[in-house]
Amino acid sequence: MTVLAVSGLCKSFGGVQAVQDVGFSVAAGELLALIGPNGAGKSTCFNMLNGQLRPDGGSITLLGRSLIGMAPRDIWRLGVGRTFQITATFNSMTVRENIQMALLSHHNRLISFWRPATEMYRDEAMALLERVGMADQSERPCGILAYGDLKRVELAVALANQPGLLLMDEPTAGMAPNERIALMGLTARLARQDNIAVLFTEHDMDVVFAQADRIIVLNRGRLIAEGSPEEVRANPEVQAVYLGSGATYAAVEGH
Template sequence: MTPILEVRDLSRHFGAIRAVDRVSFRLAPGEMLALIGPNGAGKSTCFDMLMGQTDPTSGQVLLDGRDITGWPARRVWRAGVGRTFQVTATYGSMRVVENVQTALMSHHRRSFAAWPRFRRLYREEAMALLEQVGMADQAGRPAAVLAYGDLKRLDLAMALAHGPRLLLMDEPTAGMAPAERAALMELTAGIVARQGMAVLFTEHDMEAVFGHAHRVLVLNRGEIIADGPPEAIRADARVQEVYLGGGTEALAAEARDG
């Protein structure tokens, strides 16, 4: 089976600093892969290269077997890669449903010049996406008044507007209460199972990582130091030394602090 995402020896150097150094991995349909590591490990730089926001120094990124290395972000997005952000990218002055309609209009390449006339466009599609993330009952509310957990779900609905094959989630549970974190990750896992897309996510909440990732990739100083199922990563001595802090106590503290 062709992986949805294949990364081959991907590197990004800033002068003498090797932010990402020869990173390689594959991501299969229906798989949730967590990318973890200490601050400065290279996670954000890796994400930015996959999304076309930073050019790699060397290496390749393949999406469904097609080389997309160095493509601009908009072209990567249109090829089937979605992204959610640690800080949600929603429009506070618009209603919830209008935020999703905006994402759909971009997907369908419709002009925003006559927005009042187009406010009815793609409304059914937008409502279906909101239903999918449990936000249909809040469709008419301004995004500015939403609780933070609801904003995260709206952000997810917008990222799903173009039916991505691959979804990149940058710290999806950051700033959320524990119950909201679990609900969002369960929601995402359900969408992955139904649609067969692949998810790559960064996360500091170890409960989210070990509870929902099928596989965990650990970066340290730009290099992969471990790649495997959650239980193997949890028990890996080197991962404990450089990130988890050497044992169960540190792991529990990491989960509490997010």
């Protein structure tokens, strides 16, 4: 089932066309990687999908519903989760409290004088932390966590609204190589268990080729390749503008 469908997406800044006639789709349970050199238009594309930028042209639909013109908070409420290059957690709050805040927003609840926020959705928060391997650190403040653990907390926050689509912008940025593989492996397992469509950008090609079901490649705002990891790795244009000879990734397995 197609969750996200993008067609003819365009965006210009002054005389510069950042995204030009880009189209793709993401199915439920699928991990689609969006890659390309710096300046390719990846972040601009992501920001249009999330409602932070309005496209100049084209369509974006979530399960057949247009997202054009919707605010990010409204898109989130439709079931679109997002993680960012820089983690966005409340450092003074505990790990559990961060998840509870996300759940409060998802359930559209106000904090009650008679029932403080720390008492609401505790079990649901702990269940989410169990899924991302952070239940044993639930009472620690986020401000003292290792960076890789913060990324897992951010993933739990993104899952709090039970998303049908998860947008991940450079999810492993700043992480050690073994942590990158572990985080995206966890994401892949959760996405397939819950039938979540995942679109992610990533510079680490080991992560991309190990975890993505399909890959799309942008260069100077245009879509230049789409296909399986093997097809994209062998594409001469992709090798020329981004991967080099491709020999570095010839031994990468996972598909």
